[in-house]
Amino acid sequence: MPRDLPRRGLLGAAAVLAAPAAVRAQGSARLLVVGGGFGGASAANFARRAFPRLEVTLVEPQPRFITCPYGNRVLAGERQMADITHGYDGLRARGVRVVQDRAAGIDPVARQVRLGGGEVLSYDRLILSPGIAIRYGALEGYTEAAAERMPHAWIAGDGAQLTLLRRQLEEMPDGGVVGLAIPANPFRCPPGPYERISLIAQYLRRAKPRSKILALDAKDAFSKQALFQDAWAALYPGMIEWVSASNDGRVVRVDPAERVLETEFGTRHKVDVANVIPPQSAGRIALDSGLADNTGWVPVNNRSFEARAAAGIHVIGDAIVSGPMPKSGFVANSTAKQAVASAAAALGGGAPPEAVYFNTCYSHVGEDYGISVVNVFRPDAAGTAVAEVPNSGGVSPRGDLPEQRRLEALYADAWYGSITRDMFG
Incomplete structure (x- = not known):
């Protein structure tokens, strides 16, 4: 031990x-x-x-x-x-x-x-x-209405956001892409998005093994990074792509109707489930x-x-x-x-x-x-x-x-x- x-x-x-x-x-x-x-x-x-x-x-x-x-x-x-x-x-x-x-x-x-x-x-x-x-509006296109299609699930409230995100994951076809938009510091629970990536991957590996996770981050480093990335390589090889801010990972705009996450250099990522954690x-x-x-x-x-x-x-x-x-x-x-x-x-x-x-x-x-x-x-x-x-x-x-x-x-x-x-x- x-x-x-x-x-x-x-x-x-x-x-x-x-x-x-x-x-x-x-x-x-x-x-x-x-x-x-x-x-x-x-x-x-x-x-x-x-x-x-x-x-x-x-x-x-x-x-x-x-x-x-x-x-x-x-x-x-x-x-x-x-x-x-x-x-x-x-x-x-x-x-x-x-x-x-x-x-x-x-x-x-x-x-x-x-x-x-x-x-x-x-x-x-x-x-x-x-x-x-x-901070609705801090990301262009992300409003309270948008959260009903791209849940943040970052305030517990009555549980509706967490329940919505869980249902979207269950309804996503095998082979789909889960996209996360992760904010710059400071924000609630710095390791939380990366635990979320891990546990969504755990669910997908069991239920939808051909699926992928795309994590777009407004930072170049995060809490317990080496430990998380070691775990991702060991447990979920090939499933998780984390994109840092310096590699065009900063999301600045969203399109809820199309479920598109757009980064600051104009790259548009269309995903099947979008978890937007805004500022x-x-x-x-x-x-x-x-x-x-x-x-x-x-x-x-x-x-x-x-x-x-x-x-x-x-x-x-x-x-x-x-x-x-x-x-x-x-x-x-x-x-x-x-x-x-x-x-x-x-x-x-x-x-x-x-x-x-x-x-x-x-x-x-x-x-x-x-x-x-x-x-x-x-x-x-x-x-x-x-x-x-x-x-x-x-x-x-x-x-x-x-x-x-x-x-x-x-x-x-x-x-x-x-x-x-x-x-x-």
Whole structure:
């Protein structure tokens, strides 16, 4: 067994459950959490565990949360939608008030959030976890209507996009071409498109072995690249073509009617199934509230996650300017706890506690074949920057290591179970 397997497995389990040092609980203060995904659900559950005297309210429009992680396994036919769907009853049982509605506006002066249904909620501190928004129009021709023919399947929502992409793969004839358009950084889940390529290939190898995958990328390099490409060569020889930006892989225009992906030098690729992952920004409520800067993401203090543009609002998850930290579910979970602890400290007139943030990202690339990357980050004292702790992380080793790959696939399943329990109580 490779020497680093036990260490990395333990780090993955410990980092999910790691939390900042407790600060004194505040009595009857109102903590409002907007968004019930990896950041928001983690924040609400942690707040009730660590600061039981806080009044915690969670606002989330969907009655159930469908995770983007493990959605690619649904595409491969290895999981069902029910396996990645989670409810909020555990949070309710813990004492979180769950309001099923959409946050329509924030008044940071009055410290109120207006909901789509008309209710106004007051808060003492706000944890905002708005997720991402698709930048429709950033690729010429890619609109909300186009997404019904060329699904992005990059926001879980009600599961319709993921279900649509799965159905298109099932309906595609053997010998067809699946085309992916992959955006430039930053975007949600940097390894996600390449896991998706892998698991679509796994499905095609089994069900439609004469088919091909064409991956057009707006980058020249990507997360865990060598590991993914080793796996593609070993598991799916001749099936996957990845085209980098410098080789005319950057998609700038789409034709939904013809299912054509057009690159910046005018090359037109007609495909049978098109998965367009477009450029993204912070979720709409963050944009409408003026919290985001001209990049489309929200600058925050990296110790407290308080928005630079508004006091008393802690922004977490994929929506923030996160420096070297990836926009991952694990980072959202880890930093949510620091944001809650910082909010509780501020309610008592204190400073944010010392901070350390974790990321562990597993990717399935085939049956019993997993790979991973681990990172540890610390913010500076002022919260102006965050940096990876030297020699703290690493990636899976390369080579013919079937037992390592099998164990990492098992670790991935354990990670998913651990983090969803940590989110939803």
